[in-house]
Structures are given as structure tokens and as C-alpha cells.
Amino acid sequence: MEAIQIRMREYPGAGPARAVWALTHDPLRPIADGEILVAIDTISIDPGMSGWITNKRSYMPPVKPAGVMRAFGVGEVIESKSGGFAAGDWVSGFTGVQTHGVFREERLRKIDTSIAPPVKFLSGLGMTGFTGYFGMSDIGEPQEGETVVVSAASGAVGSIAAQVAKHSGARVIGIAGGPDKCAYLLDELGLDGAIDYKQGDVAEALARACPDEIDLYFDNVGGETLEAVLSLMRYQGRIVVCGAISQYGDFAGAQGPANFMSVVTHSLTIRGFTMRDYMHRVPEALGWLIPAWKEGRLKMREHLVEGIEKFPDAYEMIFRGENHGKLLLKIS
Missing domain, CATH: 3.40.50.720 (NAD(P)-binding Rossmann-like Domain)
Known part of the structure; x- marks a missing residue:
């Protein structure tokens, strides 16, 4: 099995903006103990991505040249060697902009798709x-x-x-x-x-x-x-x-x-x-957000772009203010 990725060739400079990105195909390695293989469904497009591809001091290390572009995503586990996850589970976390990925179990968290569709966990419930x-x-x-x-x-x-x-x-x-x-x-x-x-x-x-x-x-x-x-x-x-x-x-x-x-x-x-500053308090946020959304007191909407190859378009959209709601990229 192979994965398709969006990689950052080099940090943005004087050249064309689109030259930063490369679409690549790589075979997936077998998973090891404590790992899961995830088919990534949707990723979030965020303004903070511009900081992740800038080699400046920030709250997270920058993406390295030739690395898979960082992104928060949701996906389905298709193979597991983890006691905490089984095939068919849905997960969220920093998946990167790719169709599939192998991750350590501690890097992702399980989401309950009986509560809401997966994309909501990248939007108001994410x-x-x-x-x-x-x-x-x-x-x-x-x-x-x-x-x-x-x-x-x-x-x-x-x-x-x-x-x-x-x-x-x-x-x-x-x-x-x-x-x-x-x-x-x-x-x-x-x-x-x-x-x-x-x-x-x-x-x-x-x-x-x-x-x-x-x-x-x-x-x-x-x-x-x-x-x-x-x-x-x-x-x-x-x-x-x-x-x-x-x-x-x-x-x-x-x-x-x-x-x-x-x-x-x-x-x-x-x-x-x-x-x-708040990752340890996520359950507290969900305790307010989920009931408020279910009861109609909280509105959220998503703007979906389809296809991993459309990542450069979606990335540029957010800085032009063209999205109406949480901008997401449907991978598969």
C-alpha cells in the first residue's frame, strides 16, 4: 500500500508560492507494536499553518524541508497493533496532509462518531x-x-x-x-x-x-x-x-x-x-460544546474542499478570506 502526501519542498522565499509544495507517493511500512495505520479522511486548513512553514521561533517547531506538511486531521484505523485502538475506530490528531499514515498510539485520540460526524471534530467540536x-x-x-x-x-x-x-x-x-x-x-x-x-x-x-x-x-x-x-x-x-x-x-x-x-x-x-496551554482540559471544553451544539445553542459550519491535490488552493483560500466556515480538505 502507498500513501500520497503533500510535502513542503523548502521554506517559502522569493519564488512562486506554489513551488513550496510537492505531491509525493511513498510506500507504507509495516506497523510495529504500539502503532496504528490510519486512512485519513479530512484535514483542517488553519491560518497557523503559515507559522509552521516559517523557520522562526514559535510555539511548535517548523516543518522540515521535504517533510509531510503538518495538519490536524481525522481518520479511520485500518490496522492496529495497539491495545487502545482497533480497526474501525475513528481518531483525531496531527495526521499531516496525506492519505494514510502510521502513528504511535499516543499521538492520536479516539473520537466518538456516534456523537457527531467526524468533520465536527475538526470544527466546533475540535x-x-x-x-x-x-x-x-x-x-x-x-x-x-x-x-x-x-x-x-x-x-x-x-x-x-x-x-x-x-x-x-x-x-x-x-x-x-x-x-x-x-x-x-x-x-x-x-x-x-x-x-x-x-x-x-x-x-x-x-x-x-x-x-x-x-x-x-x-x-x-x-x-x-x-x-x-x-x-x-x-x-x-x-x-x-x-x-x-x-x-x-x-x-x-x-x-x-x-x-x-x-x-x-x-x-x-x-x-x-x-x-x-489547554490540551489537558479538552474534556472540559467538550463538556460545554457538545451539549450546546446538540441543543441548538451553538452553531458551526464547515467549508469543504475535496481532493488532496487541492491543498495549495485551500491553503491560499484561508488567507484571502474566501471560506465560509471552518475550512476543511476532504482527503478520501
Whole structure:
């Protein structure tokens, strides 16, 4: 049996972006004791991938040249020499962008497909859901009556964070790109306001939407949006930094906001995080996310691209904001 993979030829540089990727075919080795062979069904396309292919210090080591591209995925066990897994089990974890893989048993966790379809464990019941849940509930701690702003609010993480804040009793304003995404925030997620960053001045729109200033900002974007929010933060407000997709194209040259002294003058608290800080608490997140989804209190949607060969297209889509919901790549 062979596997098909997407490999990173070399770190991105001055050459064509597509030249980074290579589609390869390699035979699968026999599995050893404590290993499982997995047929990978679907993988997650995430903004953080751009950091994984940058040879800079980050929360995870970079993918090495010629290595299989890192990705979080779900798949079915087709052969096992592990006491914890049997053929037919579904698993999730860092599978990489490939059709099949041999993994140590401790690298993957079993998922219960009787609860939800496998793709949901890459969406609101997976890493993006956990990120939005912990970032908002544990770090942001929204309170009833507060004004909360979430950027990239129609995205996989932002939509969960916004709904968590809404369920806390906060007044929630989402920022998204385009009328369809803004309509989704209002009509489907039930937010109190939506700002289209593609239409007009974001700072002016925020000032209109937040006349009493902003208590809590959940940042997925950075850049000019963060700068606009800083000018409207309430005294002793909180900022949760989950990502900065506007800066991902140039990690080395990323710039901070010009009005950063607002952090001092308004005694603001800024805290960043990654899911590495919370992996030991995943059952806690599922304890909230699963009932909320089953009862209809939590909405999630997926945008599916099909075919492993479409990985470069899907990767570029997410940075152009073309996905509507959690962007996934169907492998098989």
C-alpha cells in the first residue's frame, strides 16, 4: 500500500508560492507494536499553518524541508497493533496532509462518531472549538452587560468565541469581511452587531457600534483592526490575542499598533495563548460544546474542499478570506 502526501519542498522565499509544495507517493511500512495505520479522511486548513512553514521561533517547531506538511486531521484505523485502538475506530490528531499514515498510539485520540460526524471534530467540536471556548471563557471571562468585540467573527475560532460571549450575557459585536458573513453573524449567530471591514472605516464603524467603549476584545487579526480597537478600549479592558492573520504573510516584519501606549494609559490587560496551554482540559471544553451544539445553542459550519491535490488552493483560500466556515480538505 502507498500513501500520497503533500510535502513542503523548502521554506517559502522569493519564488512562486506554489513551488513550496510537492505531491509525493511513498510506500507504507509495516506497523510495529504500539502503532496504528490510519486512512485519513479530512484535514483542517488553519491560518497557523503559515507559522509552521516559517523557520522562526514559535510555539511548535517548523516543518522540515521535504517533510509531510503538518495538519490536524481525522481518520479511520485500518490496522492496529495497539491495545487502545482497533480497526474501525475513528481518531483525531496531527495526521499531516496525506492519505494514510502510521502513528504511535499516543499521538492520536479516539473520537466518538456516534456523537457527531467526524468533520465536527475538526470544527466546533475540535481544536478550533476548543480554542474559541478557552480563549473567551477562561482568558476573556466575558460578563453580563459588557461589550465584547470579536474579529474574524465568522471564522472557525471567532464564531465559537463570539457565541460563548453571547451566552454569557454580553453584548457582542463581530467583525467580518463581506455582506454574507455579516448576515451570518446577525441572522444565524444572533450577535448584536456586525462590521464589514471591507466597507468603510473600521474605526468609525466600531465607534458607532460601541458608544460605551469596549470591555473585551478577542483578536484574530492584529494589524489595523487591533489599532482601531485599542482607541476604543474601556479603562482596565481586556484583550485576548488568539491570532494575527493580517500579519502572517511577513512574520519577521510584523508591526505593532501605532497607539500601543493605550495599554498604559488605559491599564489594559493583553494576553496571548495557544491550545498548547489547554490540551489537558479538552474534556472540559467538550463538556460545554457538545451539549450546546446538540441543543441548538451553538452553531458551526464547515467549508469543504475535496481532493488532496487541492491543498495549495485551500491553503491560499484561508488567507484571502474566501471560506465560509471552518475550512476543511476532504482527503478520501
